[in-house]
Amino acid sequence: MTFRMQAVQESGTVRVADRVKALRASGVDVISFTIGEPDFPTPEHIVQAGIDALKSGFTKYTPSAGIPELREAIARKLKAENGIDASASEIIVTPTKHAIFMSIIALVDRGEEVILADPSWVSYEPMVRMADAVPVPVRADEETGFRLNPELVAEKITNRTRMILLNSPNNPTGAVASREEVRAICELAVDHDLLILSDEIYEKIMYDALNHSPASFPGMKERVITVNGFSKTYSMTGWRLGYLHADTSLVRDIQKVQTHSVTCATSFAQKAGIAALEGPAEPVRRMVAEFRRRRDLTVRKLRDMPGIEVVEPKGAFYTFPKYSQGMDSEKMTEYLIDEAHVGVTPGSSFGSFGENHFRISYATDIATLERGLDSMKAALEKL
Ligand SMILES: Cc1ncc(COP(=O)(O)O)c(C=O)c1O
Structure with a gap:
Protein backbone atom coordinates (compact mmCIF):
# COMPACT_ATOMS: atom_id res chain seq x y z
CA MET A 1 0.00 0.00 0.00
CA THR A 2 1.28 3.48 -0.79
CA PHE A 3 1.90 6.01 1.93
CA ARG A 4 -0.95 8.07 0.49
CA MET A 5 -3.52 5.27 0.75
CA GLN A 6 -2.53 4.38 4.31
CA ALA A 7 -4.24 7.57 5.43
CA VAL A 8 -7.50 6.63 3.68
CA GLN A 9 -10.11 4.58 5.52
CA GLU A 10 -12.40 2.02 3.91
CA SER A 11 -15.89 3.47 3.66
CA GLY A 12 -17.96 2.78 6.80
CA THR A 13 -21.17 2.81 4.78
CA VAL A 14 -19.89 0.00 2.57
CA ARG A 15 -18.80 -2.04 5.62
CA VAL A 16 -22.31 -2.01 7.12
CA ALA A 17 -23.91 -2.78 3.76
CA ASP A 18 -21.60 -5.83 3.51
CA ARG A 19 -22.68 -7.02 6.97
CA VAL A 20 -26.34 -6.67 6.00
CA LYS A 21 -25.67 -8.64 2.81
CA ALA A 22 -23.89 -11.42 4.71
CA LEU A 23 -26.75 -11.78 7.21
CA ARG A 24 -29.29 -11.88 4.41
CA ALA A 25 -27.26 -14.56 2.67
CA SER A 26 -27.54 -16.67 5.82
CA GLY A 27 -31.35 -16.42 5.62
CA VAL A 28 -32.03 -13.58 8.11
CA ASP A 29 -34.64 -11.01 7.00
CA VAL A 30 -32.66 -7.77 7.49
CA ILE A 31 -34.12 -4.36 6.70
CA SER A 32 -31.51 -1.91 5.47
CA PHE A 33 -31.69 1.82 6.06
CA THR A 34 -28.11 2.26 4.87
CA ILE A 35 -28.45 2.97 1.17
CA GLY A 36 -28.04 6.50 -0.18
CA GLU A 37 -30.10 5.81 -3.24
CA PRO A 38 -33.73 6.58 -4.18
CA ASP A 39 -35.78 3.38 -4.50
CA PHE A 40 -37.85 4.70 -7.44
CA PRO A 41 -37.19 3.67 -11.03
CA THR A 42 -35.58 6.26 -13.31
CA PRO A 43 -38.53 8.15 -14.92
CA GLY A 279 -38.60 16.87 -19.70
CA PRO A 280 -41.63 16.91 -17.37
CA ALA A 281 -40.97 17.91 -13.75
CA GLU A 282 -43.89 15.86 -12.40
CA PRO A 283 -41.91 12.64 -11.63
CA VAL A 284 -39.50 14.63 -9.41
CA ARG A 285 -42.39 16.36 -7.61
CA ARG A 286 -43.96 12.96 -6.92
CA MET A 287 -40.71 11.52 -5.55
CA VAL A 288 -40.12 14.51 -3.28
CA ALA A 289 -43.71 14.34 -1.97
CA GLU A 290 -43.16 10.68 -1.15
CA PHE A 291 -39.83 11.45 0.57
CA ARG A 292 -41.61 14.05 2.68
CA ARG A 293 -44.21 11.48 3.86
CA ARG A 294 -41.38 9.12 4.76
CA ARG A 295 -39.44 11.81 6.57
CA ASP A 296 -42.49 12.74 8.65
CA LEU A 297 -43.11 9.11 9.56
CA THR A 298 -39.45 8.45 10.39
CA VAL A 299 -39.08 11.52 12.59
CA ARG A 300 -42.38 10.80 14.40
CA LYS A 301 -41.43 7.19 15.10
CA LEU A 302 -37.87 8.03 16.18
CA ARG A 303 -39.17 10.63 18.65
CA ASP A 304 -41.17 7.87 20.25
CA MET A 305 -38.06 5.74 20.95
CA PRO A 306 -36.22 5.75 24.30
CA GLY A 307 -33.02 7.85 24.45
CA ILE A 308 -33.42 9.26 20.94
CA GLU A 309 -33.19 12.93 19.97
CA VAL A 310 -33.89 14.04 16.37
CA VAL A 311 -33.39 17.32 14.51
CA GLU A 312 -35.98 17.38 11.73
CA PRO A 313 -34.17 17.19 8.38
CA LYS A 314 -35.04 19.92 5.85
CA GLY A 315 -33.64 18.14 2.82
CA ALA A 316 -32.10 14.96 1.33
CA PHE A 317 -33.45 11.59 2.51
CA TYR A 318 -31.47 11.03 5.69
CA THR A 319 -32.03 11.61 9.36
CA PHE A 320 -29.27 11.59 11.94
CA PRO A 321 -30.66 10.78 15.40
CA LYS A 322 -28.56 11.08 18.53
CA TYR A 323 -28.88 8.36 21.15
CA SER A 324 -28.02 8.40 24.83
CA GLN A 325 -27.50 4.66 25.40
CA GLY A 326 -23.79 5.02 26.17
CA MET A 327 -22.19 2.78 23.54
CA ASP A 328 -20.18 3.91 20.51
CA SER A 329 -21.93 4.10 17.16
CA GLU A 330 -20.22 1.01 15.70
CA LYS A 331 -21.48 -0.99 18.70
CA MET A 332 -24.96 0.53 18.45
CA THR A 333 -25.08 -0.35 14.76
CA GLU A 334 -24.07 -3.94 15.48
CA TYR A 335 -26.68 -4.13 18.25
CA LEU A 336 -29.42 -2.90 15.91
CA ILE A 337 -28.43 -5.37 13.20
CA ASP A 338 -28.26 -8.31 15.62
CA GLU A 339 -31.27 -7.46 17.80
CA ALA A 340 -33.64 -5.58 15.46
CA HIS A 341 -32.32 -6.95 12.15
CA VAL A 342 -32.13 -3.36 10.95
CA GLY A 343 -29.07 -1.90 9.24
CA VAL A 344 -28.19 1.75 9.91
CA THR A 345 -24.90 3.59 9.35
CA PRO A 346 -22.73 4.41 12.38
CA GLY A 347 -22.46 8.16 12.95
CA SER A 348 -18.68 7.98 13.45
CA SER A 349 -18.31 7.20 9.71
CA PHE A 350 -19.16 10.85 9.07
CA GLY A 351 -16.69 12.42 11.50
CA SER A 352 -15.93 12.52 15.22
CA PHE A 353 -18.93 14.75 15.99
CA GLY A 354 -21.09 12.06 14.39
CA GLU A 355 -20.30 9.74 17.33
CA ASN A 356 -23.39 8.71 19.36
CA HIS A 357 -25.55 9.08 16.27
CA PHE A 358 -26.59 6.82 13.45
CA ARG A 359 -27.82 7.65 9.97
CA ILE A 360 -31.12 6.36 8.65
CA SER A 361 -31.75 6.63 4.93
CA TYR A 362 -35.51 6.73 4.42
CA ALA A 363 -35.26 6.03 0.70
CA THR A 364 -37.40 2.94 1.38
CA ASP A 365 -41.13 2.29 1.05
CA ILE A 366 -43.43 3.25 3.94
CA ALA A 367 -44.35 -0.33 4.93
CA THR A 368 -40.67 -1.33 5.25
CA LEU A 369 -39.89 1.87 7.15
CA GLU A 370 -42.70 1.18 9.63
CA ARG A 371 -41.61 -2.42 10.15
CA GLY A 372 -37.94 -1.51 10.63
CA LEU A 373 -38.60 1.44 12.94
CA ASP A 374 -40.98 -0.61 15.11
CA SER A 375 -38.36 -3.29 15.37
CA MET A 376 -35.69 -0.71 16.33
CA LYS A 377 -37.96 0.69 19.04
CA ALA A 378 -38.45 -2.77 20.53
CA ALA A 379 -34.68 -3.37 20.50
CA LEU A 380 -33.91 0.01 22.15
CA GLU A 381 -36.51 -0.66 24.85
CA LYS A 382 -34.49 -3.74 25.89
CA LEU A 383 -31.38 -1.68 26.70
C1 LIG B 1 -23.27 14.57 -0.54
C2 LIG B 1 -23.03 13.71 -1.74
N1 LIG B 1 -22.29 14.19 -2.75
C3 LIG B 1 -22.03 13.46 -3.84
C4 LIG B 1 -22.51 12.18 -3.97
C5 LIG B 1 -22.11 11.38 -5.19
O1 LIG B 1 -23.14 11.22 -6.09
P1 LIG B 1 -23.00 10.35 -7.41
O2 LIG B 1 -23.48 9.00 -7.07
O3 LIG B 1 -23.92 11.06 -8.38
O4 LIG B 1 -21.60 10.35 -7.86
C6 LIG B 1 -23.28 11.62 -2.95
C7 LIG B 1 -23.75 10.23 -3.04
O5 LIG B 1 -24.16 9.61 -2.11
C8 LIG B 1 -23.56 12.42 -1.80
O6 LIG B 1 -24.29 11.95 -0.79
Missing part, protein backbone atom coordinates in the same frame (compact mmCIF):
# COMPACT_ATOMS: atom_id res chain seq x y z
CA GLU A 44 -39.67 6.57 -18.17
CA HIS A 45 -38.94 9.51 -20.50
CA ILE A 46 -35.33 9.58 -19.29
CA VAL A 47 -34.86 5.84 -19.81
CA GLN A 48 -36.37 6.18 -23.29
CA ALA A 49 -33.91 8.95 -24.21
CA GLY A 50 -31.05 6.65 -23.18
CA ILE A 51 -32.47 3.77 -25.24
CA ASP A 52 -33.00 6.01 -28.27
CA ALA A 53 -29.40 7.22 -28.01
CA LEU A 54 -28.10 3.64 -27.88
CA LYS A 55 -30.29 2.52 -30.78
CA SER A 56 -29.17 5.44 -32.90
CA GLY A 57 -25.54 4.42 -32.40
CA PHE A 58 -24.59 7.16 -29.94
CA THR A 59 -22.06 4.87 -28.33
CA LYS A 60 -18.67 6.48 -28.91
CA TYR A 61 -16.44 8.98 -27.12
CA THR A 62 -18.00 12.39 -26.73
CA PRO A 63 -16.18 15.72 -26.30
CA SER A 64 -14.32 15.39 -23.01
CA ALA A 65 -16.28 18.08 -21.15
CA GLY A 66 -19.61 16.69 -22.39
CA ILE A 67 -21.89 17.07 -25.39
CA PRO A 68 -22.69 20.72 -26.21
CA GLU A 69 -26.51 20.27 -25.95
CA LEU A 70 -26.22 18.94 -22.40
CA ARG A 71 -23.72 21.58 -21.31
CA GLU A 72 -26.08 24.23 -22.70
CA ALA A 73 -29.08 22.69 -20.92
CA ILE A 74 -27.07 22.67 -17.65
CA ALA A 75 -26.05 26.31 -18.12
CA ARG A 76 -29.73 27.25 -18.66
CA LYS A 77 -30.71 25.33 -15.51
CA LEU A 78 -27.99 26.98 -13.39
CA LYS A 79 -29.06 30.42 -14.61
CA ALA A 80 -32.80 29.91 -14.20
CA GLU A 81 -32.87 27.91 -10.97
CA ASN A 82 -29.67 28.83 -9.15
CA GLY A 83 -29.06 32.40 -10.28
CA ILE A 84 -25.55 31.51 -11.48
CA ASP A 85 -24.24 33.40 -14.49
CA ALA A 86 -23.17 30.16 -16.17
CA SER A 87 -22.15 29.46 -19.74
CA ALA A 88 -21.78 26.06 -21.40
CA SER A 89 -18.00 26.46 -21.72
CA GLU A 90 -17.67 26.59 -17.91
CA ILE A 91 -19.31 23.19 -17.40
CA ILE A 92 -17.79 19.71 -17.22
CA VAL A 93 -20.12 16.71 -17.39
CA THR A 94 -18.84 13.79 -15.30
CA PRO A 95 -20.11 11.56 -12.46
CA THR A 96 -20.88 13.78 -9.46
CA LYS A 97 -18.41 12.06 -7.19
CA HIS A 98 -15.70 12.41 -9.82
CA ALA A 99 -16.55 16.12 -10.19
CA ILE A 100 -15.73 16.59 -6.51
CA PHE A 101 -12.60 14.44 -6.70
CA MET A 102 -11.29 16.24 -9.79
CA SER A 103 -11.93 19.67 -8.27
CA ILE A 104 -9.95 18.81 -5.15
CA ILE A 105 -7.09 17.13 -7.04
CA ALA A 106 -6.85 19.98 -9.54
CA LEU A 107 -7.20 22.94 -7.20
CA VAL A 108 -5.78 21.93 -3.80
CA ASP A 109 -2.03 21.50 -3.40
CA ARG A 110 -0.09 19.18 -1.12
CA GLY A 111 -0.23 20.36 2.51
CA GLU A 112 -3.05 22.86 1.94
CA GLU A 113 -6.10 22.74 4.20
CA VAL A 114 -9.71 22.07 3.29
CA ILE A 115 -12.44 23.02 5.76
CA LEU A 116 -15.44 20.71 5.98
CA ALA A 117 -18.41 20.12 8.26
CA ASP A 118 -18.20 17.37 10.87
CA PRO A 119 -20.33 15.32 10.38
CA SER A 120 -20.29 15.29 6.58
CA TRP A 121 -20.39 12.88 3.64
CA VAL A 122 -17.97 9.97 3.98
CA SER A 123 -15.97 10.66 0.82
CA TYR A 124 -14.87 14.28 1.34
CA GLU A 125 -12.14 13.53 3.85
CA PRO A 126 -10.57 10.63 1.88
CA MET A 127 -10.61 12.76 -1.27
CA VAL A 128 -8.76 15.55 0.51
CA ARG A 129 -6.23 13.02 1.82
CA MET A 130 -5.75 11.54 -1.65
CA ALA A 131 -4.70 15.04 -2.75
CA ASP A 132 -2.06 14.96 0.05
CA ALA A 133 -3.97 17.84 1.58
CA VAL A 134 -5.27 18.25 5.12
CA PRO A 135 -8.96 17.97 6.06
CA VAL A 136 -9.97 20.45 8.77
CA PRO A 137 -13.28 19.44 10.36
CA VAL A 138 -15.59 22.08 11.82
CA ARG A 139 -18.11 21.05 14.44
CA ALA A 140 -21.60 20.96 12.88
CA ASP A 141 -23.65 18.97 15.36
CA GLU A 142 -26.98 19.74 17.12
CA GLU A 143 -25.52 22.95 18.58
CA THR A 144 -25.41 24.57 15.14
CA GLY A 145 -28.50 22.75 13.84
CA PHE A 146 -26.03 20.49 11.94
CA ARG A 147 -25.18 23.51 9.77
CA LEU A 148 -21.72 24.87 8.99
CA ASN A 149 -21.45 27.87 11.29
CA PRO A 150 -19.47 30.77 9.72
CA GLU A 151 -17.96 31.83 13.07
CA LEU A 152 -16.65 28.33 13.72
CA VAL A 153 -15.33 28.21 10.15
CA ALA A 154 -13.51 31.54 10.68
CA GLU A 155 -11.72 30.09 13.72
CA LYS A 156 -10.23 27.31 11.57
CA ILE A 157 -8.90 29.47 8.73
CA THR A 158 -5.09 29.62 8.55
CA ASN A 159 -2.66 30.79 5.89
CA ARG A 160 -2.71 27.23 4.51
CA THR A 161 -6.49 27.09 4.00
CA ARG A 162 -7.40 26.71 0.33
CA MET A 163 -11.01 25.53 0.16
CA ILE A 164 -14.27 25.29 2.11
CA LEU A 165 -16.56 22.35 1.32
CA LEU A 166 -20.23 23.15 1.60
CA ASN A 167 -22.94 20.51 1.26
CA SER A 168 -26.51 21.70 1.56
CA PRO A 169 -28.80 19.81 1.97
CA ASN A 170 -26.29 17.78 3.93
CA ASN A 171 -25.59 14.08 3.94
CA PRO A 172 -25.90 12.62 6.66
CA THR A 173 -27.99 15.18 8.57
CA GLY A 174 -30.43 16.68 6.04
CA ALA A 175 -29.51 20.18 7.29
CA VAL A 176 -29.95 23.11 4.90
CA ALA A 177 -27.74 26.23 5.12
CA SER A 178 -29.58 29.54 5.50
CA ARG A 179 -29.04 32.40 3.07
CA GLU A 180 -27.25 34.38 5.78
CA GLU A 181 -24.90 31.49 6.55
CA VAL A 182 -24.04 31.04 2.87
CA ARG A 183 -23.46 34.78 2.53
CA ALA A 184 -21.17 34.84 5.58
CA ILE A 185 -19.16 31.87 4.29
CA CYS A 186 -18.81 33.63 0.92
CA GLU A 187 -17.49 36.72 2.72
CA LEU A 188 -14.90 34.59 4.51
CA ALA A 189 -13.82 33.13 1.18
CA VAL A 190 -13.34 36.62 -0.27
CA ASP A 191 -11.54 37.97 2.80
CA HIS A 192 -9.09 35.05 2.91
CA ASP A 193 -8.89 34.36 -0.84
CA LEU A 194 -10.38 30.85 -0.62
CA LEU A 195 -12.31 28.58 -2.95
CA ILE A 196 -15.73 27.12 -2.08
CA LEU A 197 -16.81 23.75 -3.38
CA SER A 198 -20.60 23.67 -3.15
CA ASP A 199 -22.04 20.16 -3.43
CA GLU A 200 -25.72 20.72 -4.26
CA ILE A 201 -26.63 17.18 -5.25
CA TYR A 202 -29.70 17.12 -2.93
CA GLU A 203 -30.92 20.59 -3.91
CA LYS A 204 -34.32 19.44 -5.17
CA ILE A 205 -35.03 17.02 -2.35
CA MET A 206 -36.04 19.80 -0.02
CA TYR A 207 -38.89 20.34 2.44
CA ASP A 208 -40.00 23.93 3.13
CA ALA A 209 -36.48 25.25 2.62
CA LEU A 210 -34.60 26.93 -0.22
CA ASN A 211 -31.24 26.25 -1.80
CA HIS A 212 -28.82 29.18 -1.90
CA SER A 213 -25.98 28.62 -4.37
CA PRO A 214 -22.83 30.46 -3.25
CA ALA A 215 -21.87 31.05 -6.91
CA SER A 216 -24.97 33.26 -7.28
CA PHE A 217 -23.68 35.81 -4.73
CA PRO A 218 -22.02 38.91 -6.22
CA GLY A 219 -18.34 38.45 -7.04
CA MET A 220 -18.31 34.76 -6.10
CA LYS A 221 -18.24 33.13 -9.52
CA GLU A 222 -14.43 33.16 -9.69
CA ARG A 223 -14.06 31.23 -6.45
CA VAL A 224 -16.96 28.74 -6.35
CA ILE A 225 -17.11 25.29 -7.90
CA THR A 226 -20.75 24.22 -8.01
CA VAL A 227 -21.31 20.48 -8.20
CA ASN A 228 -24.61 18.79 -8.93
CA GLY A 229 -25.83 15.56 -10.46
CA PHE A 230 -28.70 13.44 -11.69
CA SER A 231 -28.34 10.50 -9.27
CA LYS A 232 -30.63 11.61 -6.46
CA THR A 233 -33.06 14.04 -8.13
CA TYR A 234 -33.92 11.74 -11.04
CA SER A 235 -33.16 8.40 -9.38
CA MET A 236 -30.27 7.82 -11.81
CA THR A 237 -27.50 6.53 -9.52
CA GLY A 238 -26.39 3.84 -11.98
CA TRP A 239 -26.14 6.21 -14.94
CA ARG A 240 -23.13 7.90 -13.30
CA LEU A 241 -24.01 11.38 -14.48
CA GLY A 242 -23.34 14.72 -12.84
CA TYR A 243 -21.54 17.98 -13.56
CA LEU A 244 -19.57 20.87 -12.20
CA HIS A 245 -19.57 24.56 -12.99
CA ALA A 246 -16.67 26.90 -12.31
CA ASP A 247 -15.04 29.97 -13.74
CA THR A 248 -12.95 29.38 -16.90
CA SER A 249 -9.67 29.86 -14.99
CA LEU A 250 -10.57 26.94 -12.67
CA VAL A 251 -12.32 24.75 -15.24
CA ARG A 252 -9.19 24.67 -17.39
CA ASP A 253 -7.21 22.84 -14.70
CA ILE A 254 -10.08 20.54 -13.69
CA GLN A 255 -10.60 19.65 -17.35
CA LYS A 256 -7.03 18.32 -17.52
CA VAL A 257 -7.92 15.74 -14.86
CA GLN A 258 -11.06 14.73 -16.77
CA THR A 259 -9.10 14.28 -20.02
CA HIS A 260 -6.45 12.14 -18.34
CA SER A 261 -8.82 10.05 -16.18
CA VAL A 262 -12.31 9.14 -17.45
CA THR A 263 -11.97 11.01 -20.81
CA CYS A 264 -15.70 11.78 -20.92
CA ALA A 265 -18.99 10.81 -19.29
CA THR A 266 -20.97 7.89 -20.78
CA SER A 267 -22.34 8.94 -24.17
CA PHE A 268 -25.96 7.72 -23.97
CA ALA A 269 -26.29 8.77 -20.32
CA GLN A 270 -25.59 12.34 -21.46
CA LYS A 271 -28.57 12.19 -23.85
CA ALA A 272 -30.70 10.92 -20.98
CA GLY A 273 -29.44 13.86 -18.92
CA ILE A 274 -30.92 16.31 -21.45
CA ALA A 275 -34.29 14.55 -21.13
CA ALA A 276 -34.04 14.79 -17.34
CA LEU A 277 -33.39 18.53 -17.38
CA GLU A 278 -35.81 19.45 -20.14
